[in-house]
Amino acid sequence: MLLATDSAAAVNAFDLASWSGARLQAVESALESWVRVDAGSELAHGARVQLVQAMRYAVLDGGKRLRPLLVLAACEAVGGDAKLALRPACATELIHAYSLVHDDMPCMDDDVLRRGKPTVHVQFGEAMALLAGDALQAMAFELLTPAEAPVPAAMQARWCRLLARAAGSAGMAGGQAIDLASVGRQISEAQLCSMHRLKTGALLQGSVMMGAACGRASAAQSAALSCYGAAIGLAFQVVDDILDVTADSSMLGKTAGKDAQAGKPTYVSILGLEPSRAYAQQLLHEALAALDRVALQDDRALRALADTVVNRFN
Amino acid sequence: MLLATDSAAAVNAFDLASWSGARLQAVESALESWVRVDAGSELAHGARVQLVQAMRYAVLDGGKRLRPLLVLAACEAVGGDAKLALRPACATELIHAYSLVHDDMPCMDDDVLRRGKPTVHVQFGEAMALLAGDALQAMAFELLTPAEAPVPAAMQARWCRLLARAAGSAGMAGGQAIDLASVGRQISEAQLCSMHRLKTGALLQGSVMMGAACGRASAAQSAALSCYGAAIGLAFQVVDDILDVTADSSMLGKTAGKDAQAGKPTYVSILGLEPSRAYAQQLLHEALAALDRVALQDDRALRALADTVVNRFN
Numbered sequence: 001m002l003l004a005t006d007s008a009a010a011v012n013a014f015d016l017a018s019w020s021g022a023r024l025q026a027v028e029s030a031l032e033s034w035v036r037v038d039a040g041s042e043l044a045h046g047a048r049v050q051l052v053q054a055m056r057y058a059v060l061d062g063g064k065r066l067r068p069l070l071v072l073a074a075c076e077a078v079g080g081d082a083k084l085a086l087r088p089a090c091a092t093e094l095i096h097a098y099s100l101v102h103d104d105m106p107c108m109d110d111d112v113l114r115r116g117k118p119t120v121h122v123q124f125g126e127a128m129a130l131l132a133g134d135a136l137q138a139m140a141f142e143l144l145t146p147a148e149a150p151v152p153a154a155m156q157a158r159w160c161r162l163l164a165r166a167a168g169s170a171g172m173a174g175g176q177a178i179d180l181a182s183v184g185r186q187i188s189e190a191q192l193c194s195m196h197r198l199k200t201g202a203l204l205q206g207s208v209m210m211g212a213a214c215g216r217a218s219a220a221q222s223a224a225l226s227c228y229g230a231a232i233g234l235a236f237q238v239v240d241d242i243l244d245v246t247a248d249s250s251m252l253g254k255t256a257g258k259d260a261q262a263g264k265p266t267y268v269s270i271l272g273l274e275p276s277r278a279y280a281q282q283l284l285h286e287a288l289a290a291l292d293r294v295a296l297q298d299d300r301a302l303r304a305l306a307d308t309v310v311n312r313f314n
Numbered sequence: 315m316l317l318a319t320d321s322a323a324a325v326n327a328f329d330l331a332s333w334s335g336a337r338l339q340a341v342e343s344a345l346e347s348w349v350r351v352d353a354g355s356e357l358a359h360g361a362r363v364q365l366v367q368a369m370r371y372a373v374l375d376g377g378k379r380l381r382p383l384l385v386l387a388a389c390e391a392v393g394g395d396a397k398l399a400l401r402p403a404c405a406t407e408l409i410h411a412y413s414l415v416h417d418d419m420p421c422m423d424d425d426v427l428r429r430g431k432p433t434v435h436v437q438f439g440e441a442m443a444l445l446a447g448d449a450l451q452a453m454a455f456e457l458l459t460p461a462e463a464p465v466p467a468a469m470q471a472r473w474c475r476l477l478a479r480a481a482g483s484a485g486m487a488g489g490q491a492i493d494l495a496s497v498g499r500q501i502s503e504a505q506l507c508s509m510h511r512l513k514t515g516a517l518l519q520g521s522v523m524m525g526a527a528c529g530r531a532s533a534a535q536s537a538a539l540s541c542y543g544a545a546i547g548l549a550f551q552v553v554d555d556i557l558d559v560t561a562d563s564s565m566l567g568k569t570a571g572k573d574a575q576a577g578k579p580t581y582v583s584i585l586g587l588e589p590s591r592a593y594a595q596q597l598l599h600e601a602l603a604a605l606d607r608v609a610l611q612d613d614r615a616l617r618a619l620a621d622t623v624v625n626r627f628n
Binding site for chain 1: 369441451460470
């Protein structure tokens with residue numbers, strides 16, 4: 001789980017743990033109820049049940065839920081309706097989960113364990129893992145476009161637009177393509193930055209913007225939240241690179257030192273450890289400075305999440 | 315390519331070939347312009363270019379474009395704006411293309427040729443094929459939710475809702491999960507029907523409904539078009555099963571007899587050849603009868619397409 005440092009606790013009287021607790025419960029219960037075989041379908045066939053089991057296995061696994069928390073925090077920052085925000089919150093997590101399922105497959109990173117459990121393709125077979133990822137992506141857009149729930153159509157359309165861009169070739173999938181091509185290569189810091197802005201940053205930033213779309217953000221507020229999202233999106237990856245060399249596997253919950261071993265370029269390999277730490281702090285400063293530029297309803301959770309992203313231990 | 319039979323030509327004075335010709339040109343040129351590296355992105359990196367090349371290779375390959383034609387025909391049937399319909403028309407084709415890319419992968423059907431060309435994973439590698447499929451799905455939803463184009467938000471949201479359901483676990487991906495589980499098994503006609511209604515039917519029916527969503531369809535018109543879509547969706551697969559045993563590979567453009575060889579249950583293996591032919595004609599009749607029940611602006615293209623789906627030679 002994410003842990004705030006002492007310095008963060010001193011800076012923020014805001015109690016992130018208790019703020020997150022209530023919201024994580026809502027997210028878990030929403031995911032639990034949404035990712036299931038729909039009662040209305042004509043066929044509850046064994047194979048479809050198995051597909052949905054694979055999807056649930058991928059999603060209901062105790063992840064950090066950073067993306068949902070960013071959606072909910074950004075919604076609160078613009079005074080939006082938190083109930084509406086649960087849909088984009090869960091949708092971002094479905095996209096994140098599908099990307100992990102596909103990433104873990106033998107043709108990509110070939111990982112057999114994730115958070116101490118066998119990965120989806122190990123548990124359900126490769127073909128089912130492929131389908132589960134595909135179906136999770138579709139389900140994200142289904143969650144965003146309820147026919148009955150009282151969500152304004154303009155909000156639904158905007159959510160879909162933000163999520164599609166964040167996930168696609170100009171976002172996460174594009175970043176992964178760059179990642180694939182960069183293994184064992186010398187790349188510049190600018191190229192590394194571009195890769196991470198797409199691969200991890202786009203969906204984190206997209207989560208912030210989807211949360212902001214739950215309320216009536218002004219153009220200035222949107223611009224500030226977009227800067228905030230871009231800064232913490234990149235910071236997340238810089239810190240990942242730092243933890244890959246400084247934390248041990250048991251703290252990380254995944255194999256430490258894996259990037260270096262795989263010949264993947266990282267911030268630490270390009271900038272060095274201390275400059276990477278300084279860069280992460282600089283990005284945190286940028287994120288908070290972006291929030292300082294505008295008046296927001298309540299940006300305490302966004303600030304605390306930014307601090308947590310940068311000062312986390314795993 | 316789809317070919318109408320003489321009987322169809324006699325029934326329909328409507329000239330499907332010339333109707334399709336103009337529309338296919340619009341679809342091809344829209345796909346050509348939409349599936350590309352967006353000029354606005356910060357990084358035209360080689361790897362992202364390669365991802366988009368793989369996406370273009372998968373989509374711009376001279377497919378029949380049945381789904382786009384159904385979208386456009388349904389739009390015309392309800393008097394909708396054909397220009398608006400180009401987006402859902404292309405989006406359905408992107409979903410279809412992604413499903414073929416993933417289907418062809420070694421962990422699924424392990425096909426090395428499609429329409430006489432090496433499949434995407436053969437040409438670009440498995441990892442890139444996986445990503446290209448993922449990115450094509452995201453792009454479909456991006457096409458449906460333009461920020462600038464004059465498409466009402468309610469229409470965008472409805473398109474996304476229909477497409478997400480048609481593609482996901484209650485649609486295409488669910489049908490493929492059933493397909494996976496059915497290889498080498500005895501299944502009933504009802505189970506085969508359920509599988510195909512999801513695997514192929516859901517997206518064909520969804521295409522019709524997305525076209526109908528481009529205009530102001532009444533509840534009765536929507537219901538009729540939904541029946542039409544369901545009937546031709548299933549008919550498409552029944553005819554596929556018939557052609558798999560009656561056509562030769564050169565006519566099909568793919569390996570004939572493949573399903574039987576793979577131990578996949580088909581309509582022909584369960585019902586027999588002649589009863590399958592009769593069933594296809596019955597479904598055609600159902601599709602046309604559904605259209606008879608309501609007044610539509612111009613349903614000639616829908617009728618001709620239904621006839622073509624059932625009486626095609628490949």
